[in-house]
Amino acid sequence: MSTHAGSAAQGPIRPQVTADSVGFWEGCREGVLRLPACEDCGYVLYPPGPICPRCPSRSLAPRDLEPEGRVYSLTVSHQPARPDLPVPYTIAIVELDAAPEVRMTLRVRPADQHAELAIGDRVRIGFEHVDDDFAVPVADPLAGEAGGDRHRSELGRVTFARVSGDKPEHRAVIAGVGQSAVGRRLMRSELDLTVDAALAAIADAGLAPGDIDGIAAYPGAGVGPPGYAGPHTDEVAAALGLELAWHRAGAEGAGQLQPIIDAVLAVAGGLCTHALVYRTSIESTVAAAMRAGIMAPPPVGPAGGFTEWLLPFDAVTPAHWLAPYAARHQHQFGTTRAQLGAIALTARANAARTPGAVMTEPLTMDEYLASRPIATPLHLLDCDVPVDGSTAVVVSRADRAADLPGPAVRIEAMGTGVGLRPSWHQWPDLTTMAASGAAATMWARTDLTPADVDVAQLYDGFSFLALFWLEALGFCEHGDGGPFVEGGGRIALGGELPLNTGGGQLSGGRLHGWGLLREACLQLRGQATGRQVDAEVAVVSTGGGPVAGCLLLTRAG
Incomplete structure (x- = not known):
């Protein structure tokens, strides 16, 4: 997950005071x-x-x-x-x-x-x-005032009404998938990488740029620190010569998957026929440029929005915001670092089989446990790897699937819910997160169940987020994520639920969940050479804390 830079000035970051605060x-x-x-x-x-x-x-x-x-x-x-x-x-x-x-x-x-x-x-x-x-x-x-945790557990699971009959998901398909080069310090522009990914996705769908009449992106230009947001949709449309009937970009919604959901709705609603959707980041290049003095760090503060209640208290990175979830889960359920290590080791083993993954050298449990601490209980090898790269997909009308040169990926259900107070630390129970709401809405939109899923591509900006998603999606009971992943057997390529088969973000590189989406599509299309599992149903998730979204995808029949 991307980080906010610490303040270069003395003293904590100041808040952007509002009429409410x-x-x-x-x-x-x-x-x-x-x-x-x-x-x-x-x-x-x-x-x-x-x-x-x-x-x-x-x-x-x-x-x-x-x-x-x-x-x-x-x-x-x-x-x-x-x-x-x-x-x-x-x-x-x-x-x-x-x-x-x-x-x-x-x-x-x-x-x-x-x-x-x-x-x-x-x-x-x-x-x-x-x-x-x-x-x-x-x-x-307070001296001498130790222990005595209330241990109150108000499980944040929510339920939503069942959705049946005609659904927008069934009126759209993922027709093409493309990705640019992915790596550390590529020193290429956001637009350059995006054009590569976009052209690859358009060609994969058997289309030409002139066929694209919709575009969407996450999170929208100018959002977040330098290198995080990717190019403006107008820049991409101009570079590719697109004539658009619909366009959209934004950071709010069902996590990094929101533009996919937006594109499905736009295509299903007749606003466009073929939507190009992309996510691009050059965080690694920007970090290198700042270290070399080529680019100046952005000004820090004042802290506004949700950061008003985090940054002034020296909780300045997502590791600070999310590590307390892992600590609470450890405290309440006895989850161990070795159990989290099984997720990291599985990702590394899968990355070694994946062309383009950035971390492919063998990883042992001893090496994982010895990695330097970042924000306890998270250590370096619990954290994803910042990279440069762009991933793009084409979302098309379902009735065009028969004309595609390759197999389409069908969208069975979308998970968009929150259901609880959307705040970083005000959840009723920090041993769960917004994933519970997203999962509940997804399962309410399908007759499939967790038992039908063949492969899981779950967000691993930090190792424990994948564990939380396993629980939220119902692959194990709440609190049982640690025993479920222990030893790595269940989540290995030959296990009952292969997890993050392309290396995830822990070893494949931080593509903000879009590498997971691409890998799910490759698995369903039978194109994941060297790591292929027999997959007819895949689940993809993105987000942590109060941010979450998920998709249930199926092989085209």
């Missing part, structure tokens, strides 16, 4: 924990907002809260957030005594507490004054 930050400056509370039901809002999500009532009033609570989860960061903050340091998710519905992501002080603090320990929220205008809350461990 100004009372909270003013309270911090005064040394008071102040949040809006509902006058009708008593619910305390964090992050602050204008309406109670429980009632919903607009009758809110500021409330000064007793600043004590327990550690719900935590991670020890071994990477610096800023030059003046020594590592390692601890980030804790603190559940308030006075309002258990509130979980705050806070840096723990002093820094040497990383060796002692544990889930369930009590803390008091203090305030670190940066200057006269800005103070940031921090968690101070």
